[in-house]
Amino acid sequence: MTENANEFFSVASELKAELEPLGKKYYIETYGCQMNVRDSETIGGLLQSCGYTLADNKNESDLILFNTCCIRDHAEKRVFGNIGALKEAKEAHPSMIIGVCGCMMEQDNVAKKLQRRFPFVDLVFGTNVLHRLPEMIKHVLEGDRVCLLSNNDVTVVEGLPSVRDVSTSAYVNIMYGCNNFCSYCIVPYVRGRERSRSVDAIVNEIEQLVSKGYTEITLLGQNVNSYGNDTRSSSFAELLTVLNQIEGLKRIRFMSSHPKDLSDAVIDAIRNNPKVCHHVHLPVQSGSDRILKAMNRKYTREQYLDIVHKLRSVSHDFELTTDVIVGFPGETEDDFLQTLSLIKEVGYSAAFTFKYSKRQGTKAATMEEQVDEAEKKLRLKRLNDLQAEMTVTDNMKYIDHIGEVLVEGYDQRETCTVFGKLSNFKMVYFRGDPDLVGKYVNVRITACKKNSLIGEIV
Numbered sequence: 001m002t003e004n005a006n007e008f009f010s011v012a013s014e015l016k017a018e019l020e021p022l023g024k025k026y027y028i029e030t031y032g033c034q035m036n037v038r039d040s041e042t043i044g045g046l047l048q049s050c051g052y053t054l055a056d057n058k059n060e061s062d063l064i065l066f067n068t069c070c071i072r073d074h075a076e077k078r079v080f081g082n083i084g085a086l087k088e089a090k091e092a093h094p095s096m097i098i099g100v101c102g103c104m105m106e107q108d109n110v111a112k113k114l115q116r117r118f119p120f121v122d123l124v125f126g127t128n129v130l131h132r133l134p135e136m137i138k139h140v141l142e143g144d145r146v147c148l149l150s151n152n153d154v155t156v157v158e159g160l161p162s163v164r165d166v167s168t169s170a171y172v173n174i175m176y177g178c179n180n181f182c183s184y185c186i187v188p189y190v191r192g193r194e195r196s197r198s199v200d201a202i203v204n205e206i207e208q209l210v211s212k213g214y215t216e217i218t219l220l221g222q223n224v225n226s227y228g229n230d231t232r233s234s235s236f237a238e239l240l241t242v243l244n245q246i247e248g249l250k251r252i253r254f255m256s257s258h259p260k261d262l263s264d265a266v267i268d269a270i271r272n273n274p275k276v277c278h279h280v281h282l283p284v285q286s287g288s289d290r291i292l293k294a295m296n297r298k299y300t301r302e303q304y305l306d307i308v309h310k311l312r313s314v315s316h317d318f319e320l321t322t323d324v325i326v327g328f329p330g331e332t333e334d335d336f337l338q339t340l341s342l343i344k345e346v347g348y349s350a351a352f353t354f355k356y357s358k359r360q361g362t363k364a365a366t367m368e369e370q371v372d373e374a375e376k377k378l379r380l381k382r383l384n385d386l387q388a389e390m391t392v393t394d395n396m397k398y399i400d401h402i403g404e405v406l407v408e409g410y411d412q413r414e415t416c417t418v419f420g421k422l423s424n425f426k427m428v429y430f431r432g433d434p435d436l437v438g439k440y441v442n443v444r445i446t447a448c449k450k451n452s453l454i455g456e457i458v
């Protein structure tokens with residue numbers, strides 16, 4: 001079901017008339033992945049439509065919101081610590097609103113536990129009710145304690161305002177939720193089932209972004225390759241082809257891609273649509289078939305390598321990044337060695353590596369043979385050491401290469417140094433004026449550092 005946001009705006013404008021003259025400020029602390037970053041942009045837009053303006057820091061704000069993540073155990077500990085630290089500030093300024101939202105709030109009983117432990121939290125809400133924020137704020141201002149979770153609300157709401165953090169490149173959701181139930185992962189429980197936005201809504205949003213000067217977009221979904229499966233309309237490959245025609249748009253990125261659904265049609269769409277960048281984030285998680293099966297990933301090492309091979313055939317400078325988990329229940333030294341050998345075989349430009357973290361309610365949490373914490377730590381280090389070597393080897397390939405960089409910003413520490421990315425997601429630093437930000441520049445690579453390239457304008 002798709003709804004338009006209009007009906008929520010009347011409450012927002014009522015609040016704006018009241019709050020704007022008072023100069024009320026908000027601050028959002030965001031944890032977790034791009035989904036949460038994007039949600040915080042929408043929350044910021046909604047708060048501004050209610051008359052709040054962005055505070056420079058937490059201390060001077062009238063409304064503080066924590067947008068939480070629960071993908072791993074430590075994310076949870078950190079946020080609880082930071083909420084607890086606000087107790088005194090709230091005592092000193094009782095009118096300050098403290099809110100907590102995001103994935104963690106959608107976990108069984110966590111919202112209740114949080115409200116019990118921190119009685120000074122005024123507002124709690126889930127991941128799929130952002131559009132009701134003006135209404136919630138209104139209740140809080142009237143003195144209520146509000147808790148609104150998504151439950152089975154599967155509505156996709158279009159037309160919400162947002163305040164985007166970055167001026168060159170914008171995130172655009174193409175779908176919400178996840179159907180994959182990888183056995184270690186909490187996301188399907190806290191973000192619900194897959195809901196795709198319509199092609200029209202996506203095109204519309206991107207056209208508006210382009211009219212504001214954005215030339216690069218990153219399409220977001222937990223598994224973009226299954227876009228459209230729920231609505232039985234256009235596929236992801238078809239979507240890429242439509243977006244490629246948007247005038248003024250120069251680069252299309254997307255993440256994440258689940259290998260089991262990365263079809264030949266998607267690879268052809270990457271090949272045939274020049275705006276689609278030559279980089280895919282393709283989380284592998286493990287190099288061992290036994291572990292991949294236990295993870296419910298639904299592909300084998302061989303199938304994964306076959307996709308890598310096809311992607312590499314798109315262009316000589318095609319790059320891949322990945323996510324890897326070490327110490328999944330039952331992972332033996334031999335399984336882990338297979339992960340290391342896969343890392344060597346693929347040659348990623350970067351890997352995001354994690355120690356397996358037990359998430360209550362997931363299938364893997366009940367598996368026997370949980371791996372010892374010290375062993376996980378050791379494997380993580382071995383993996384990171386190998387990837388660090390691989391990244392340097394991969395970067396070396398680019399010396400003398402000329403490529404187009406979209407300049408994203410300038411280095412505050414060094415004068416006249418700007419940075420930006422090649423189509424294949426490699427970060428390049430080079431001498432240039434800060435007014436190059438937002439422009440495309442041809443750069444020759446002259447050297448490389450641990451995680452980036454150094455270049456000069458040609």
Ligand code: SAH
Pocket residue numbers: 071072184185186187221222223256257258283285323324325354355356357358359
């Ligand atoms: N939907 C994305 C991933 C989202 S979560 C995808 O499938 O690619 C980002 C990464 O966090 C995952 O790829 C995985 O590597 C890691 N992760 C998820 N659950 C985890 C857990 N319980 N312990 C450790 N890492 C985990």
Ligand code: SF4
Pocket residue numbers: 178179180181182185186187188222223258
């Ligand atoms: Fe989690 Fe798997 Fe869904 Fe990614 S695809 S969000 S890892 S369940």
Ligand code: F3S
Pocket residue numbers: 031032033034035036068069070071103104187190191
């Ligand atoms: Fe975390 Fe939610 Fe993303 S659990 S990783 S913020 S989808």
